[in-house]
Amino acid sequence: MPKSVDIENSDESKGKAPLIADGKEKKSGLKKVMGIFDFILRLAAIIAALVAAATMGTSDETVPFFTQFFQVQASYDDLPTFRFFVIAMAVLAGYLVLSLPFSVVTMVRPNIVVLRILLFILDIVVLSLGTASAAAAAAVVYLAHSGNPNTNWQAICQRFGDFCQKVSGAVVSSFVAVVFLMLMVLLSGFIFLKNARK
Template structure:
């Protein structure tokens, strides 16, 4: 007597046909998630280039803000410069540091493009971007307060508005402050991008 058990051909073929479908679905999901993270990484890199331009523009504009009025005497010369105010000095140093950090962060951003699943570089960028965002916001807000006083003054404190006389100086420092807040917005988007990329990892 034979004890062999016959396996129906249809069920065997069906079992063979299902296996690659399951594997294919898993691979497609991984590729889709990897592609999403890679797209985020490319967008991150482009935003960092834009942030470098805005941060260094803010620092350069503030550093060249200097105006001397045409009328002066032998003993008095009316001049306005960023280094007359410690707040503007802090702004210049902070924006220069932020611009330098953004340049140094580009290699890590490239790593996240090449290896979109890597968690270490993305986590490092998220932490450092948050620190840079804090420094950028504090510098921009402090400078914005001084710019407001330069434009409007404060009658209660007997502080006069100087922008009527130093128009070019005020225009430059105002432009520097605007550029710094553009960098703030970019940093906020970068933090969101890093958070999304880390969330997709899970």
């Protein structure tokens, strides 16, 4: 009789143990999937930020003014807003490259909360920088395309078509990088919410 009770107890404990392990494995697996998604978003944001910085940094065009002897040049470094844009996108891409190893660590060891919080705070700072530079450059690009009759600012894109096309592409790419950063911040917030509900 005692032997059968021991066997039943051991069967019950054997039955319960896998259920607990399965729950932990599911939570750990979900965190790893989120870590992989975070890593992919970082790579995509790096590419978008580098494309934006390189496109803006190489945007210049020289067109003749009345005759071939007089030429007018438009370059990104003529405007402080575009210079700020190039620097901000380069900083953004540099930060994301440096954050990749930390993202791998949080993917392999998802229970390291301090590192996740540090990445979350720095992601928000870089997101603010990227949004500010992209918005400022977008305002200047809009003026270049449309001008402002109230202040007698002429639209220059009729004359500098290639230049405007390049800076417009750089601004679009920067907003793509900003969207990826926003998704990273939302993902980190979702991970914190999951941890808080434990």
